[in-house]
Amino acid sequence: MAEIDRPIRNNFEGLRGWLKPSGYGWERVSYWFQRLTGVFLLIYFIGHIYETSTIVNGLNAWESFLELTQTVWGHLFLIAVIGASTFHSANGIRLIFTHVGIGLGTPGRPDYPYNPSSLNYRQKSGIWIALILSAAAMYYGFNVLFGE
Amino acid sequence: MSINDNKIEDKIKLKVYRENRRENSKSHYDSFEVPYKRWTTVLDALLHVKNYVDPSIAIRYSCRMASCGSCGMKINGFPRLACYTKISELETSTIECEPLGNFPVIRDLVTDFSLFYKHHKSIQPYIQNTENVETAVEEKTYSYYQTPQEVDKYLQFSYCIKCGLCYSACPTVGTDLRFPGPQALAQLYRYYADTRDESKKRLNIVDDRHGIWRCHFAGSCSKVCPKGVDPALGIQLLRSYMLGVSKNNKKQAEKIEVNLD
């Protein structure tokens, strides 16, 4: 590699590149959401495993933990989890299809205006379906949690 | 506005990023008022500034027709080729020119492509075929026969001009210096899909912690590519081979004898 007299990470987008998905289309936005929801769900999962472990300490321990989670904020948090998991799963299924080359179109001879065949309506509608399913699941969860 | 009307000139404000690390000067933006017409490109505007206002601006350019890939830069925050971007299509009153992201800045708008070329070299961007094409014993010359369908499988990826826009747009490249980048991975697919190439070891080069698996199909590479190479497509197709889903329907090209007489 050529010798360069400047720090190698000079001008690299870094984390800002991850956190700012605008301007590159829906696929970049879905990448951003997939990462956010993934990390969020992992944190929730760890908390959930701890939360459910209180049952082994008997009825009182279980009930006192329920008092913490069966609150308005607890329910809102759970609705966020429902939305995140629905989006992450639906988008994940779309990504698995693309990773095996399905739904991307076939290579051909590019011509002006050089629209890429991989960023097609199937990908965009897949992302939209994931977002809509997520919103619908959150709405359903809201009705179940707050509807009684 | 009539193109023959020389009295009324549309002007645009051009903000150019200035930095000179050798002089240890702080980075800043210089603004210039540049006249433009309907067909004026950002490169034309920059060269106007360089010719008539400030000759010290450092820019790279060559063909001026989106063929060489030299003039890649961030224009209004988005990686584009300066020669291929008309001022009129940007529809803003100020145009901001910055060096291409994810490349170390040398000076002003000129960036260091060493790491980019190193990644490209690492995927062995050449046909690998162990058979001798010309043999001294037989004194015959052979050529490789490809159908148009076989050529179509890799042709669009061969149109890559190595402008670096995809590398700049990729979110993984922004943090992972060992990730080859969309250009190198798409070129790997270009050679892998070519029936003249025999190498089975190519896939092992990128079957790595920082290889093809760090692509998450954000699609930004294909979004910015000026030549319709669609590197995202190449990478996902390559991945389908690596996952074993695309059965190796990769044929070897038929060798035919060529009569030179």
Place this chain on the structure above:
Amino acid sequence: METQRLLKESQIMKIHYITGIAAIFVVAVHILMRLVVPFESSLNYDYIIANYKNIFYVLILESILVLISIHGFNGMRVILLELRQNTAWEKVITVITISSMIALIAYGTRTIILANGM
């Protein structure tokens, strides 16, 4: 600088995809358990303990635990590996994610076994 690895990255990612798909099914069953009874009583202590005594549900819970731990911590490993590229960081991240995965599976399995015996 090639070091011997236990699993190739392609094998790890195949596991990541398979655990992701499988997890969707088992998590769906887990969520349904809260929806097939009146909602207020779905978190009732006795109802939960009765669920833990059902061997099929126990297997489902253990599957969720294993699949999501692998999928989640591998995802975290991927995200963290992209942030820095030096041998020390990669070793630390790999060790932390694998040990967190094992610790979480062990802790969750403990809950399942103890609750099953209650």
